[in-house]
Amino acid sequence: METRIGVYICHCGTNIAGKVNVDEVREYASHLKNVVVARNYMFMCSEPGQEMIIKDIKEYGLNRIVVAACTETLHGHTFREVAKKGGLNPYLVQMVSIREFDSWVTEDKVEATEKAKSLIRAGVYRVNYHTPVETTTYPVDSNVLIVGAGIAGITAALVLADAGKHVYLVERQGFIGGNMAKFDKTFPTLDCASCILTPKMSAVKNNPNITLFTYSEVEKIDGFVGNFDVTIRKKPRYVREDLCIGCLSCIENCVYKEPRFMSEFDEGIGKRKPVYVSFPQAIPLVPVIDPETCIQFRTGKCVQTCLKGCPTKAIDFSMKEEIVKVKVGAVIAATGFKVFDATRDTKYGFGRYPNIYTTIQMERMLNSAGPTGGEIRLQDGSIPKEVAIINCVGSRNENFNAYCSRVCCMIGLKHAHMLRDSIGANVTIFYTDIRANGKGYEEFYRKVMLEGVNFVRGEVASIIPSENNRLTIVFEDTLLSRVRKKDVDMVILNVGLEPHDDWEDVRKVLNLTCTKEGWLMEKHPKLAPVTSLSDGRFIAGAAQFPKDIPDTVAQAEAAAAEAMSLIDRGFVESEPNVIRIDEERCSGCRMCISVCPFSAITYNEEKNIAEVNTGLCKGCGACAAVCPSKAISQNNFTDEELYAEIMGVLRE
Amino acid sequence: MINPTEVLQSFEGRMKDFIDGENFRKCIQCGICGGSCPFGFYTDFTPRRMITATRAELVNEIIESNAPWLCTSCNLCTSRCPSRIPITDALIPVLRELAMNYSHLPDELGQALTNIHRMGNSFGESNRKRAKWSEGLGFDVKILKKGEHVDYLFIVDDFGSFDLRAQEITRSVARLFKMLGIDFGILGERERSIGDHVRLAGEFGLFEEIARSNINEFRNYSFENIVTLDPHAYNSLKNEYRRYGFQSNVMHYTQILSERLQDLMKLMHPLNYTVTYHDPCYLGRKNGIYDEPRKIIESIPGIKFVEMYRNRENSYCCGGGGGGIWYDSYIRKFVKTRPAEERVIEAGKTGANVLLVSCPIDAIMFEDAVKVTGLEGRLRVMDISELILESIGKGV
Numbered sequence A: 001m002e003t004r005i006g007v008y009i010c011h012c013g014t015n016i017a018g019k020v021n022v023d024e025v026r027e028y029a030s031h032l033k034n035v036v037v038a039r040n041y042m043f044m045c046s047e048p049g050q051e052m053i054i055k056d057i058k059e060y061g062l063n064r065i066v067v068a069a070c071t072e073t074l075h076g077h078t079f080r081e082v083a084k085k086g087g088l089n090p091y092l093v094q095m096v097s098i099r100e101f102d103s104w105v106t107e108d109k110v111e112a113t114e115k116a117k118s119l120i121r122a123g124v125y126r127v128n129y130h131t132p133v134e135t136t137t138y139p140v141d142s143n144v145l146i147v148g149a150g151i152a153g154i155t156a157a158l159v160l161a162d163a164g165k166h167v168y169l170v171e172r173q174g175f176i177g178g179n180m181a182k183f184d185k186t187f188p189t190l191d192c193a194s195c196i197l198t199p200k201m202s203a204v205k206n207n208p209n210i211t212l213f214t215y216s217e218v219e220k221i222d223g224f225v226g227n228f229d230v231t232i233r234k235k236p237r238y239v240r241e242d243l244c245i246g247c248l249s250c251i252e253n254c255v256y257k258e259p260r261f262m263s264e265f266d267e268g269i270g271k272r273k274p275v276y277v278s279f280p281q282a283i284p285l286v287p288v289i290d291p292e293t294c295i296q297f298r299t300g301k302c303v304q305t306c307l308k309g310c311p312t313k314a315i316d317f318s319m320k321e322e323i324v325k326v327k328v329g330a331v332i333a334a335t336g337f338k339v340f341d342a343t344r345d346t347k348y349g350f351g352r353y354p355n356i357y358t359t360i361q362m363e364r365m366l367n368s369a370g371p372t373g374g375e376i377r378l379q380d381g382s383i384p385k386e387v388a389i390i391n392c393v394g395s396r397n398e399n400f401n402a403y404c405s406r407v408c409c410m411i412g413l414k415h416a417h418m419l420r421d422s423i424g425a426n427v428t429i430f431y432t433d434i435r436a437n438g439k440g441y442e443e444f445y446r447k448v449m450l451e452g453v454n455f456v457r458g459e460v461a462s463i464i465p466s467e468n469n470r471l472t473i474v475f476e477d478t479l480l481s482r483v484r485k486k487d488v489d490m491v492i493l494n495v496g497l498e499p500h501d502d503w504e505d506v507r508k509v510l511n512l513t514c515t516k517e518g519w520l521m522e523k524h525p526k527l528a529p530v531t532s533l534s535d536g537r538f539i540a541g542a543a544q545f546p547k548d549i550p551d552t553v554a555q556a557e558a559a560a561a562e563a564m565s566l567i568d569r570g571f572v573e574s575e576p577n578v579i580r581i582d583e584e585r586c587s588g589c590r591m592c593i594s595v596c597p598f599s600a601i602t603y604n605e606e607k608n609i610a611e612v613n614t615g616l617c618k619g620c621g622a623c624a625a626v627c628p629s630k631a632i633s634q635n636n637f638t639d640e641e642l643y644a645e646i647m648g649v650l651r652e
Numbered sequence B: 001m002i003n004p005t006e007v008l009q010s011f012e013g014r015m016k017d018f019i020d021g022e023n024f025r026k027c028i029q030c031g032i033c034g035g036s037c038p039f040g041f042y043t044d045f046t047p048r049r050m051i052t053a054t055r056a057e058l059v060n061e062i063i064e065s066n067a068p069w070l071c072t073s074c075n076l077c078t079s080r081c082p083s084r085i086p087i088t089d090a091l092i093p094v095l096r097e098l099a100m101n102y103s104h105l106p107d108e109l110g111q112a113l114t115n116i117h118r119m120g121n122s123f124g125e126s127n128r129k130r131a132k133w134s135e136g137l138g139f140d141v142k143i144l145k146k147g148e149h150v151d152y153l154f155i156v157d158d159f160g161s162f163d164l165r166a167q168e169i170t171r172s173v174a175r176l177f178k179m180l181g182i183d184f185g186i187l188g189e190r191e192r193s194i195g196d197h198v199r200l201a202g203e204f205g206l207f208e209e210i211a212r213s214n215i216n217e218f219r220n221y222s223f224e225n226i227v228t229l230d231p232h233a234y235n236s237l238k239n240e241y242r243r244y245g246f247q248s249n250v251m252h253y254t255q256i257l258s259e260r261l262q263d264l265m266k267l268m269h270p271l272n273y274t275v276t277y278h279d280p281c282y283l284g285r286k287n288g289i290y291d292e293p294r295k296i297i298e299s300i301p302g303i304k305f306v307e308m309y310r311n312r313e314n315s316y317c318c319g320g321g322g323g324g325i326w327y328d329s330y331i332r333k334f335v336k337t338r339p340a341e342e343r344v345i346e347a348g349k350t351g352a353n354v355l356l357v358s359c360p361i362d363a364i365m366f367e368d369a370v371k372v373t374g375l376e377g378r379l380r381v382m383d384i385s386e387l388i389l390e391s392i393g394k395g396v
């Protein structure tokens, strides 16, 4: 059949037409071999632009389309749909970028016009060799995996479960709730954190559509969008979830009469026993035994009063790690954050001098269910009269994290308010800029000012212990332009937020990308904030970047909606650019298998050939490039197509 | 009258010449520099306020003030600055350079710089006296001849050569080298200032001249390493001379002693002291050498080692750096409690009876401060090398 090509040149307003002489280019393109019609238009992607192409396909009997405009990523899909509407196979379209590759990056108008000509020539040469590509569809599994059960993971799980999807919620710690479970009150409304969080936590536990895996981690995710095979590793907690009734008598009866070991949940200011729950309303209300501190594990010779006290004999020292496999269609990563380790900023003496706390420790201290029962005390038991809160610790600092952690200004204001409220302390906040830019946040800032909290514009430069257990802080009061000293009883370091230390490992397991700091990457910072760069995987909450609870919850709901949109569509289309292996040519050398990042190729021993699973193939083309026998060809990237394109660019 | 626009332009132009120099535009005005500065209470412009003034186009006011000269180059501000602004190596020296262009500088500083230019040392002494410290040691210190080889070329720099107190330290270091059988030699009358204070004082031209001529001089000898007495010399040779093509390995004497600790330990005998240690700015904060001196101290038998609150990267400053030691009387005009005084009081509070140092300027500054603060008889200032020698001498 005769090849009949239509070339469509977009002005993109003045984006392209401001640099490229589009009339000249159209005239040029119309004389290229096999080109039947060439047109230029203000906005080719607009409705009239699309209609124009569809009309031409019919009128001129076009069977190949070249669109010279923005990029394949931006509008490739749009114009393939146009071809489809016009009755053509969508892969008979070739996009040519004369905006990103040309008008935006070329100074000279004549050069830009010439460059547009050669790029279009390449597209026209190439499109001659295009062949129709058929894609297949696969069904989407309706289950969803959610990694991390902080407020983000919990919210997404409940939204999906309410919509009738089954959720596997995997939490690394023994108990769910994440960081929010540690707080007493939440800014700016000061509602009690447990009052709003614990109902959601028990809803998770009671919802039949949610399978909760605590003390567990995702080991591996195989498969592809819509059809993931997930391997989950359940660490042994040595208390059986199926038997435990949550009476906590084991904790009561442990041979350690008093809590002796540093409680992770209390951020180092509280103690726990070897057998513990994070807090009395924990979900699941099944204790964990920590083998590092439990006498039975350390010496093998404990009288096991925990077991004796347990009415259902739920304690099981022989529990082993368990591997569970589940199938899901979509994954949501909601792994959250950790706080900046304040010992790294040595000028503040955290960990060396007494009465210096971080904000997350303060949350525990302020919490009426926390280690001090909500009492604010110095290490000698007295009540602090003078408290300094130092903002931006570890944030906005190129020696640590250059970014602003976004929530800490508000945390400092919250703590200042609560300290004044509970013990009437004189509180000073040392800040560089107060960032209170959420709904009701500026109002909260003003309220706290009105309450009599002091504000000093200037970061504290050093802290040194002084007489009577006090701390001398030195700072430049930048508004007064004077260096000052002040003695205080307590210092609170307003630490920033950071990705977890093992972000790199977790990222790999979940097949996600991260920023250089380790925050999860979204597909587009504005237009696709909860979609990741890998199909079928979504992100939510502080794992993407520091954010407050309102933003976290909004993202979690958005991620749930995205997952649902995938599931409810019910199918995914296979990758068009998959490879084909020519059985005749394949020598069975298996080079392709070693380079495939998606494990899509397997070896057929009987036939001594490599075989591709087109469901797994992502069309990266790595195998096609290494195959020494030229047995592999890739849809839309055949040798003929590529050579023609290169010839097109090079020919004058 | 200084023209504000002109001097602002010179300032901006000069800052461009330094690595990260333009970072001053990123200052977030946090004030950590001012709060960290040993002269923060006394200066007319903290580094932060200097930057504010550049934004207000008032560089002229800075250079007419005391601020450029109230800096001991301690590097506290720079090491803590969240915007990584090279305050100590660029901002302050550039302002000093501009101030000097308009003849705003302490008189004593002018004298010291003239001495270096004319005589090759800040003391204005004849260079023939360079090796005078080595007399009467009981052994000869090798003075290198052209073409001669040693393992270690020992650079003493000005204070260790000419200051009476610092000479004692030079002698103890030389004694220890001798005991350890280290093959070392000095340049004697051919040694000249290394010039780190000249650079920090903003005399960039003179510094370059000094550096190039020293590098040329070094080419006449054959050595494996350079070892310095003075951390400031160490810093210049290690970090600044590289720019002019200098490549030799540079060490501070504490690094050598710490490498040879096993041998030293065989010689040492118990001493009954409680000691604390001051990290010199240019050994510690600037060059990250914190552990070697501590390793040495902790290996001296009988010694109880206590830290001051401000130690390692947060160590305070003796106030003598960046040329400060040359214009003490200018500083006294503005500064109520000098950094050295504050520091010896801090050292006294630890209960230590010996304040250890590893920089000749520290010894000079602190010994003076001990007298002023009435700590005499209660706190001795010693160089690490001196304490080792005492420990060795005890049992002999």
Ligand SMILES: Cc1cc2nc3c(=O)[nH]c(=O)nc-3n(C[C@H](O)[C@H](O)[C@H](O)COP(=O)(O)OP(=O)(O)OC[C@H]3O[C@@H](n4cnc5c(N)ncnc54)[C@H](O)[C@@H]3O)c2cc1C
Binding pocket: A147, A148, A149, A150, A151, A152, A153, A170, A171, A172, A173, A176, A177, A178, A179, A180, A183, A185, A186, A187, A188, A216, A217, A218, A334, A335, A336, A337, A338, A339, A359, A360, A363, A407, A411, A414, A500, A506, A540, A541, A542, A543, A547, A548, A549, A550, A552
């Ligand atoms: C001191 C402090 C006070 C705050 N106060 C307020 C406030 O008053 N109001 C407000 O709006 N915001 C506040 N915030 C912010 C709030 O903490 C966050 O917005 C919120 O916790 C984010 O929730 P998240 O679920 O994304 O992350 P997280 O709470 O961190 O939860 C993440 C969960 O994922 C789990 N996890 C991590 N990695 C893995 C893995 N690999 N596998 C399985 N599970 C994993 C974690 O164990 C955790 O349970 C405060 C923050 C701090 C530090």
Ligand code: SF4
Binding pocket: A253, A254, A255, A256, A274, A275, A289, A293, A294, A295, A296, A297, A302, A303, A304, A305, A306, A307
């Ligand atoms: S085995 Fe002993 S130490 Fe361990 S939890 Fe039980 S009683 Fe406590």
Ligand code: SF4
Binding pocket: A391, A392, A393, A395, A396, A403, A404, A405, A406, A407, A408, A409, A410, A433, A434, A435, A494, A496
């Ligand atoms: S939110 Fe406030 S305290 Fe936190 S890093 Fe940003 S400016 Fe600093």
Ligand code: SF4
Binding pocket: B026, B027, B028, B029, B030, B031, B032, B033, B034, B047, B048, B051, B077, B080, B081, B082, B083, B084, B085, B087
């Ligand atoms: S420490 Fe750095 S950022 Fe902060 S005020 Fe000083 S120069 Fe500016």
Ligand code: SF4
Binding pocket: B033, B036, B037, B038, B039, B040, B047, B070, B071, B072, B073, B074, B075, B076, B077, B078, B087, B088, B092
């Ligand atoms: S280097 Fe030291 S003395 Fe100089 S400005 Fe910085 S903190 Fe002050």
